[in-house]
Amino acid sequence: MIDKRISEIIEIIKKNREVSSSEIFGSLSTSISYATVKRILSKLIGENLLIKRGQGKSTKYLISPGYEILYPIDIEKYYEKEIDERDIRESFNLQLIPKTLKECSVFTTNELEQLGLLQKKFEKNIAQLSETEYKKELERLAIDLSWKSSQIEGNTYSLLETERLLKEKETASGKTKEEAIMLLNHKEAIDFIIENPDYLVPLSVSKIEDIHSLLIKELGVDKNIRKRRVGISGTNYRPLDNEFQISEALSDMCELVNSKENIFEKALLLLVLISYIQPFADGNKRTARIVSNAILMNHKYCPLSFRTVDSVEYKKAMLLFYEQNNISSMKAIFIDQFKFAVNTYF
Secondary structure (H helix, E strand, C coil): CCCHHHHHHHHHHHHHCCECHHHHHHHCCCCCCHHHHHHHHHHHHHCCCEEEECCHHHCEEEECCCHHHHCCCCHHHHCCCCCCCCCCCCECCCCHHHHHHHHCCCCCHHHHHHHHHHHHHHHHHHHCCCHHHHHHHHHHHHHHHHHHHHHHCCCCCCHHHHHHHHHHCCCCCCCCHHHHHHHHHHHHHHHHHHHCCCCCCCCCHHHHHHHHHHHHCCCCCCCCCCCCCCCCCCCCCECCCCHHHHHHHHHHHHHHHHHCCCHHHHHHHHHHHHHHHCCCCCCHHHHHHHHHHHHHHHCCCCCCCCCCCCHHHHHHHHHHHHHHCCCHHHHHHHHHHHHHHHHHCC
């Protein structure tokens, strides 16, 4: 959370657009030292919330292009307001992918250092495993991912029932045929990216459609980019409903992800943007989780199972991105799940 001092500094900069540190200090109602103001400004630059122009006494501070995407939001407080009371972006933000996200990084330097250390731990761990042991751990993660990704979509199979289904093809009593198919499709899609690690590099619309086709097989869902409007429960956000605009948004997303150098950023952007665009009639978030993992695995990074994610919290974080284009809650989930995966598997 942003404390009152930081909030006031940000509001002063927003109001004045470009402002010096001494002007900020002179405008504060809070009693803090000039050195503290400078320290806060440096912190906010490090978190990609501010940028500075000029040097020495002519230095000015501005709100960064990525501020709206990155600033921390108290998600519980946000959802205290009912759906029709929330002040949201109701329509798709056409500038978000080709402009805003192109100009900013979604991770801070500290976050990338934290993730980098975890990745080194993962590399050290797998270097000590035999090929058989590595495949066994990957299988365990694939089962967990198939279960949790399906559970987020309302699937009622337990983790043990999922393991029995995927290993022994034994369906659980009292469950629908569609639930079993959803889980089996997940496993098939994960197996496909394990066997074809380079498939999604470079990323393209047709390759994303291929992954989606695996995930919705025999579920009565239309393949390829949707040609009709979709609504999303729990929000007034309306995705694009024009097939050509959807295709263009997906192409822009592929170009953005291909242009980013950092693997963590590629994976997080795919996780939120495929869901945000909603290119398919159904199966969008499932596709996002698998494609995001495919990018991690292609670059020999630890994949995420999302096993300990609370399904409601995941949906809340995703809706926050739909409504405010704010990635803070989804980023926290991503970092937490990467840490969990490194410390639990392999």
